[in-house]
Amino acid sequence: MARTDYHKRRIPLEIQGVVIDGLKLKQVMYVPLRDGMSLTKAEAFTEDLISRARLMVNYRLTDADAWELATAIVSAAWTASEEDRRDPELFTPGLGPDARGWLRKMNRVFSFEDQARVAQWVERVYKQRIRVEAVQSMIKLDDPEALNGQPKAERSPDHTPRALVQSIRKAAGKTPLHSDFTRTYFESRDRPLNYRRALEQFREVCGDREISEYTPDHCWTFRNWLSDTKDEKKGLPLAGQTKNNKLSAISSLFGFAIEKRHRNDNPMRDVKLYPKNENRKKKRRLYAKEELSALFEKGQRDEEWQYWAPLLGIYAGVRIREAIQLRPTDISDEFGVWHLLIRPGRGQRVKGGQSRVIPIHKELIRLGLIEHHKRAIREKREWLFKDVPLVEAKGARFNAVDTDRMMVPSQNAATQWFGRYSDDCGVTDPNLDFHALRGTFITYGSQQGKDLSLRMELAGHSKGSGVHQTYIYAGASLKKLKTEVDAIKYPISPK
Numbered sequence: 001m002a003r004t005d006y007h008k009r010r011i012p013l014e015i016q017g018v019v020i021d022g023l024k025l026k027q028v029m030y031v032p033l034r035d036g037m038s039l040t041k042a043e044a045f046t047e048d049l050i051s052r053a054r055l056m057v058n059y060r061l062t063d064a065d066a067w068e069l070a071t072a073i074v075s076a077a078w079t080a081s082e083e084d085r086r087d088p089e090l091f092t093p094g095l096g097p098d099a100r101g102w103l104r105k106m107n108r109v110f111s112f113e114d115q116a117r118v119a120q121w122v123e124r125v126y127k128q129r130i131r132v133e134a135v136q137s138m139i140k141l142d143d144p145e146a147l148n149g150q151p152k153a154e155r156s157p158d159h160t161p162r163a164l165v166q167s168i169r170k171a172a173g174k175t176p177l178h179s180d181f182t183r184t185y186f187e188s189r190d191r192p193l194n195y196r197r198a199l200e201q202f203r204e205v206c207g208d209r210e211i212s213e214y215t216p217d218h219c220w221t222f223r224n225w226l227s228d229t230k231d232e233k234k235g236l237p238l239a240g241q242t243k244n245n246k247l248s249a250i251s252s253l254f255g256f257a258i259e260k261r262h263r264n265d266n267p268m269r270d271v272k273l274y275p276k277n278e279n280r281k282k283k284r285r286l287y288a289k290e291e292l293s294a295l296f297e298k299g300q301r302d303e304e305w306q307y308w309a310p311l312l313g314i315y316a317g318v319r320i321r322e323a324i325q326l327r328p329t330d331i332s333d334e335f336g337v338w339h340l341l342i343r344p345g346r347g348q349r350v351k352g353g354q355s356r357v358i359p360i361h362k363e364l365i366r367l368g369l370i371e372h373h374k375r376a377i378r379e380k381r382e383w384l385f386k387d388v389p390l391v392e393a394k395g396a397r398f399n400a401v402d403t404d405r406m407m408v409p410s411q412n413a414a415t416q417w418f419g420r421y422s423d424d425c426g427v428t429d430p431n432l433d434f435h436a437l438r439g440t441f442i443t444y445g446s447q448q449g450k451d452l453s454l455r456m457e458l459a460g461h462s463k464g465s466g467v468h469q470t471y472i473y474a475g476a477s478l479k480k481l482k483t484e485v486d487a488i489k490y491p492i493s494p495k
Helices: 039-056 063-078 099-105 112-141 144-148 161-171 178-188 194-206 216-228 240-259 289-298 304-316 320-324 362-367 369-378 411-424 434-448 452-459 466-470 478-486
Strands: 006-010 028-032 339-342 356-359 390-394 405-409
Touching: 006 039, 028 039, 063 099, 063 112, 099 112, 178 194, 178 240, 194 216, 194 240, 216 240, 289 304, 304 320, 304 362, 304 369, 304 411, 304 434, 320 411, 339 478, 356 478, 362 369, 411 434
Parallel strands: none
Antiparallel strands: 006 028, 339 356, 390 405
């Protein structure tokens, strides 16, 4: 018999396992070139088959969709009949419902990859359902101490199911899950804000395991993931310092686990950090004349803080947080010179806690900053700019130890707005941001000013003595600083 030729077509991973026209798509499809089937017809046939398979399949199943399917499967399995429970396609002995069998029963067709994703969620939801049932039983029993042979304790109204779950895990000789232990970690004391997202990402990559189960391999897996991942908002590679901060968060959690006697070692100990100078994300530069013109002469800034914050950045060299957190009393004409007081206070933070005074540039006076300050005083505003975006934060972090939570100006909201505003003005270089305004102020001052020590004091780069930190006016005279500031001239005329 003569040899039959075939057209070979590799099947995309996302639709492997789909059944269409009675044919189950595997890794490769072979179409025999016979009975009038030419190579051209075979190529058209396979392309049509793949296109129709993709229409049948949700080959980009999201975690939310997978969770919804898993919840439906677990609910159906929980109330399944005895006949269904004996069906090996629907239940795996000792493991619970078989996701693939239930998907077939529900006439839901997915790729191998998405079936595996649903199966993972089914396992998680099913185990969680079992834990919830156990907790509910313990709540009804109201006596978890019986597991440890302890006397029954009186229940307080604030006794939570979470505490009962921990009692059950402790009685079973198990350490807390990563998700539960993370909550305890943040409740124990104040932690850096970026740690929360880092720990969430670690759990997403390595799974929600008992805190004692993680090994150095899990930590290296997370490190390798950081090398490949990108910033969630900007889509750019993470900076080396950002990645090191995330690794530090993981190491800190394991250190806390050692402190609580849940582990004897820190699996992050031998995981290498990234080079401190690795920063593929941003290399700041100065603003060019055309870019300054686009921001300050052509751009339209609607809100008060949006109008004044960039001007304070370019004419006073302040950071974005320092600009939006100003209070009406932070502008003064003490000693005969109008100036800004950059200092920590209630709801205000300054880098390094270092206060400084900055004479107000003549351009800011021309544009009406002094009149704006006087109007804010008359209106008894809390903040200099009435429409500044606010966010809730811990009082202790913002020099307000007498209150647990308070509303403070949002640096993130301001930074994100300035990025959008720059894009709208056509200034799209990622190396230019609000902080680059401060760099431009310092550089122009270096070229046009006269006294290096005065420029350092204006920028807040001089450390100063203990006396200078106690008495903010104990530095250089305001008149000298005013001369240094007014010497800075840009090739633009802001409006």
